[in-house]
Amino acid sequence: xxKIKRKVIQIANSTQLISxxxxxxxxxxxxxxxELEVEEQGDVIKVSTEKDVLSSKIEIDFRGKESVIHRAxxxxxxxxxxxxxxRFEKPxxxxxxxxxxxxxxxxxxxxxxTKENIVVRQVSKINPSEFESMLRRIFIFLVNTSDEISxxxxxxxxxxxxxxxxxxxxxxxxxxxxRRALNKKESYFKHLGPGYVIIxxxxxxxxxxxxxxxxxxxxxxxxxKQILDALHEINLMxxxxxxxxxxxNLNEMQEFIIKRDKINRDxxxxxxxTKKGEAELLIxxxxxxxxxxxxxxxxxxxxx
Numbered sequence: 001x002x003k004i005k006r007k008v009i010q011i012a013n014s015t016q017l018i019s020x021x022x023x024x025x026x027x028x029x030x031x032x033x034x035e036l037e038v039e040e041q042g043d044v045i046k047v048s049t050e051k052d053v054l055s056s057k058i059e060i061d062f063r064g065k066e067s068v069i070h071r072a073x074x075x076x077x078x079x080x081x082x083x084x085x086x087r088f089e090k091p092x093x094x095x096x097x098x099x100x101x102x103x104x105x106x107x108x109x110x111x112x113x114t115k116e117n118i119v120v121r122q123v124s125k126i127n128p129s130e131f132e133s134m135l136r137r138i139f140i141f142l143v144n145t146s147d148e149i150s151x152x153x154x155x156x157x158x159x160x161x162x163x164x165x166x167x168x169x170x171x172x173x174x175x176x177x178x179r180r181a182l183n184k185k186e187s188y189f190k191h192l193g194p195g196y197v198i199i200x201x202x203x204x205x206x207x208x209x210x211x212x213x214x215x216x217x218x219x220x221x222x223x224x225k226q227i228l229d230a231l232h233e234i235n236l237m238x239x240x241x242x243x244x245x246x247x248x249n250l251n252e253m254q255e256f257i258i259k260r261d262k263i264n265r266d267x268x269x270x271x272x273x274t275k276k277g278e279a280e281l282l283i284x285x286x287x288x289x290x291x292x293x294x295x296x297x298x299x300x301x302x303x304x
Contacts, residue, residue, distance in 0.1 A: 020047070057083040062093055069096045077105045078176055080183040082122040094118065103169060106177045126181045131188050134181075138174045138202050139242045141167070142209075146235040149209055153216060153223045153231065161217040168210035175203040194298030198245070201295050205238065208288035215284060221277045226270055227285070233263050234289050241295045248303025253296060260293040 006018040020030065028049050030036070039046040058081050062069050076084055088094050101108055101120055112119035145167045152160040178199045182192060189195025212231075216223065240256050267286050274282060 056081050057085070059085040059087070061087040062097065063087055063089045066090070066093050066096060069093060070100050073097065073100045074104055074172075074176055077108070078179040078183060080180055083119065084121075085117060085119045087117050089116065104173050104176055106173055126177070126184055131178060131181050134174055134178055135188070135199070138171060138178070138199070139245070141171060141174070142202060142206055143235075143239055143242055145171075145206075146209060146238055149213055150228065150231050150235055152213075154228055156222060158217045158220060161213045165210050165213045165217070168206050171206040172203060175199050175206075190302050194301040197298045198295060198302070201291055201298075204291045205288060208284060208291060212281070212284040212288070215280055219277055221281065223281070224275065224278065227278060227281055230263065230266055230270065230285055233259070233266070234285060234292065237263065237289065237292050241292055241299065244303065245295075245299050248299065250304075253300060256296060257293075260289060263289050 004021050009017045009019075011017060030049065034049070037046075037048045039048070058076060060072065060076070062072070065072075073084070073086075086097055088097060097118060098110070101110065105120065107122050107124040107126065108120050109123045110118060111121045111123075145164060149161070149164050152164060179196060182189075182196050182199070189198075215221075237256065237259055240252065240259070244252055244256065264286070267282055267289070271279070271282050
């Protein structure tokens with residue numbers, strides 16, 4: 001939130017005016033004659049517009065930069081750009097560009113393609129009313145996936161673990177959509193910065209579960225009861241974070257912090273007597289627990 005002071009201008013005997021910030025009017029394309037919403041909130045006057053951020057374009061050169069294509073395109077999407085012109089030179093670069101667009105850039109389509117360039121543009125706009133349901137889906141999807149992973153590890157179902165790896169793609173799409181919505185206009189959170197961090201962390205938590213599945217399935221590791229118990233506690237911690245986000249309670253936050261400390265102690269104890277192949281599993285568990293714990297800060301800022 002940017003605070004700007006403005007002097008009141010007196011017109012005749014009754015009308016008082018203040019000027020709108022130039023940067024804000026340019027961002028939303030506010031012109032003479034446009035109507036704005038003005039809402040009284042005690043000693044605060046809220047001025048808002050129904051307009052979206054003006055369409056923005058960018059060009060990027062991916063020639064010889066295949067390793068960054070996926071991350072860079074996702075970042076431009078989250079940043080709020082509406083049209084991206086991409087330069088490439090290899091078929092492998094084009095393939096990666098196309099797969100990223102198709103799998104992760106919700107609402108974007110290819111509108112132009114040559115042997116050297118591809119242009120993608122937003123063809124369907126973000127609907128602010130969908131933000132809350134999208135965010136709720138991320139939490140539900142992540143919690144359900146964590147339980148299914150625990151069940152698959154317990155039964156040793158490697159095929160199911162491989163299938164669960166693909167869940168991360170869906171969560172990436174949903175979190176990218178929400179981050180783009182926040183950068184475009186959406187103001188669902190009490191404080192934008194912490195809200196954005198919550199979504200970032202949910203994606204990282206999903207990555208942790210994905211990597212756990214990959215490692216266990218690729219190495220065909222039989223998971224010990226102690227590690228399964230630790231994963232169960234981490235899954236409960238994830239559920240607690242979901243509950244606190246939607247219904248914040250300071251006492252429950254205290255229990256959340258205590259639970260994380262216990263999980264850390266349990267993992268440290270397990271590390272003293274690890275079997276072959278289990279050491280890396282513990283590293284994954286520790287990373288997952290840490291990222292879930294890091295939700296506490298932004299959830300408190302949003303909830304208090």
